[in-house]
Amino acid sequence: MNHGQQSSDGKHDDDAALSDFLASLMDYTPTIPDELVEHYLAKSGFQCPDVRLTRLVAVATQKFVAEVASDALQHCKARQGAVVKDKREKQQKDKRLILTMEDLSKALRECGVNVKHQEYFADSPSTGMDPASREDQ
Amino acid sequence: MSDGGGKNGKKHDQPQTKRKFGGNDFALAISKIAVAQICENVGFQTFQLSALEALSDVAVCYILNIGKSAHFHANIAGRTEVNSFDIIQGLEELGSGLGFACSSDVDHCLANSGIVREIIQYVADSEDIPFAYSLPNFPVVQDCKPAPSFLQTGEEPPGEHIPAWLPSYADPETYVQLSTGNEKTTVSYSERIEPAKQLTKTDRFLLNLQQRFACNGSEGPSSVDGGDAVKARKAAECNPYLAAPLHFGEKEVSSVVLPGKLSNEGIVTNHVMENRVVRNHVSVLETFAPAIKAMKSGNCESEDGQNKALLNQRPSVHFKIGIGKKS
Numbered sequence: 001m002n003h004g005q006q007s008s009d010g011k012h013d014d015d016a017a018l019s020d021f022l023a024s025l026m027d028y029t030p031t032i033p034d035e036l037v038e039h040y041l042a043k044s045g046f047q048c049p050d051v052r053l054t055r056l057v058a059v060a061t062q063k064f065v066a067e068v069a070s071d072a073l074q075h076c077k078a079r080q081g082a083v084v085k086d087k088r089e090k091q092q093k094d095k096r097l098i099l100t101m102e103d104l105s106k107a108l109r110e111c112g113v114n115v116k117h118q119e120y121f122a123d124s125p126s127t128g129m130d131p132a133s134r135e136d137q
Numbered sequence: 138m139s140d141g142g143g144k145n146g147k148k149h150d151q152p153q154t155k156r157k158f159g160g161n162d163f164a165l166a167i168s169k170i171a172v173a174q175i176c177e178n179v180g181f182q183t184f185q186l187s188a189l190e191a192l193s194d195v196a197v198c199y200i201l202n203i204g205k206s207a208h209f210h211a212n213i214a215g216r217t218e219v220n221s222f223d224i225i226q227g228l229e230e231l232g233s234g235l236g237f238a239c240s241s242d243v244d245h246c247l248a249n250s251g252i253v254r255e256i257i258q259y260v261a262d263s264e265d266i267p268f269a270y271s272l273p274n275f276p277v278v279q280d281c282k283p284a285p286s287f288l289q290t291g292e293e294p295p296g297e298h299i300p301a302w303l304p305s306y307a308d309p310e311t312y313v314q315l316s317t318g319n320e321k322t323t324v325s326y327s328e329r330i331e332p333a334k335q336l337t338k339t340d341r342f343l344l345n346l347q348q349r350f351a352c353n354g355s356e357g358p359s360s361v362d363g364g365d366a367v368k369a370r371k372a373a374e375c376n377p378y379l380a381a382p383l384h385f386g387e388k389e390v391s392s393v394v395l396p397g398k399l400s401n402e403g404i405v406t407n408h409v410m411e412n413r414v415v416r417n418h419v420s421v422l423e424t425f426a427p428a429i430k431a432m433k434s435g436n437c438e439s440e441d442g443q444n445k446a447l448l449n450q451r452p453s454v455h456f457k458i459g460i461g462k463k464s
Contacts, residue, residue, distance in 0.1 A: 014248035021257050022221065028260055029267040031178075032171045035274055037200060039164055044204030048219045056221065056256075057203050060228055063259045065172055065196050069179040099176055099184040104192060111235060115191050 022052040030058040037061070064111075071107035072099060079103070163275060168193040171268060178266055203227050228252045314375070394453040429454075 034051065037058045041048075048054070076097055105115045122128065172193040173184060206227035211219045225247045229237070238251030247253075284304035287294045292305055430452055 014246050018248040028265055031174050031266045031268060033268040033272050035272045036164060036167050040200040041204040044201045045208040046204035046219055053221055053224060056224055059256055061196055061199050062175060064199055065175050066179055069176045073180050097181050099181045099188045101185055101188045104188045113195055
């Protein structure tokens with residue numbers, strides 16, 4: 001019985017923590033706006049009039065995007081650190097952190113999302129061929 | 138993705154057509170802005186457009202997946218409305234690939250889940266950055282008024298089999314066409330093309346064609362009997378396809394002059410009727426030969442006299458056979 005009482009008290013604490021957190025979400029404004037989240041949740045069949053749950057989903061998505069972005073940032077910084085050049089100009093230019101497709105695809109692969117993009121686009125069948133053979137066509 | 142390659146080397150006769158905006162573009166644009174703000178907070182200074190689009194697509198998919206799995210868990214529990222525990226279960230499903238604290242505990246309370254603790258920690262650590270713009274509620278749903286029923290309009294339904302609560306019929310003027318004569322249709326067509334003020338070749342050709350059919354229709358049905366004659370004439374006047382077929386010998390038709398030399402004759406200028414035929418196949422061009430001649434002469438003002446002249450004579454067809462350029 002004691003064990004049961006303790007566990008029920010523990011559950012009560014957990015519930016209280018969760019409800020407190022949901023209440024605190026009303027003070028915190030997530031970067032992803034409520035209207036956007038409501039639109040996409042309605043598209044997927046989600047039905048709930050409670051704003052706190054919408055905020056919970058928004059915060060969870062924001063956390064996910066931030067994690068992916070920080071992973072990509074680490075890849076970007078690692079790539080810049082590996083490039084050791086004598087020219088100072090290039091080093092100063094490389095200080096700008098750019099979100100590239102390469103870093104993003106590496107970061108997303110860990111989450112299980114496969115994002116591959118084209119290396120290059122060819123506009124005609126003879127692109128990339130020798131000029132001599134191209135003239136024949 | 139637009140960033141992928143260099144410039145397109147193809148020659149474009151027209152500028153690239155504008156991308157038509159679908160219903161989802163507004164939401165995608167907002168998600169791009171929100172994701173850009175998050176990335177900026179993380180530390181990025183600039184973005185590749187394709188990378189930003191990819192990440193915002195992934196974020197939208199994430200939201201959709203949370204909604205789907207939360208809805209699924211609510212349905213399994215016998216509810217239609219979602220509560221917080223459904224969302225936490227959905228998040229646990231999505232996060233199970235990467236793993237979270239205490240993910241292997243089977244009996245834990247959902248409120249104490251590792252996912253929730255991580256989110257609480259994230260909210261406590263991160264800055265509060267609101268969205269850059271204020272948004273209206275979207276999508277905007279337009280109220281569509283349904284058509285009034287027979288009861289509402291006060292009409293009696295035209296038949297015992299039609300219940301009164303069904304929507305009433307539309308105004309008869311909107312669908313009856315037989316009352317309007319032939320003149321009205323041709324006038325409406327010319328009225329339509331006049332404001333454009335530039336009669337293109339195609340327009341002139343079509344106008345000639347319509348008036349030719351009108352003349353044909355008025356001469357046509359002589360063998361229809363009784364009271365239907367008036368109706369048939371009326372129908373034939375406005376729709377040439379409803380005209381009764383001509384009997385043999387009813388109308389004088391000039392004999393067809395087959396073109397002798399097919400290679401050295403003149404050119405058919407009408408781009409609509411371009412034909413590259415090797416045999417003496419003139420049946421299609423024969424019909425439109427007068428119109429083609431009208432196009433060549435380029436005289437559209439004296440249309441009535443022209444029509445009479447065209448109907449009596451059928452000039453020989455000139456067309457050029459050549460090897461088309463294959464680009």
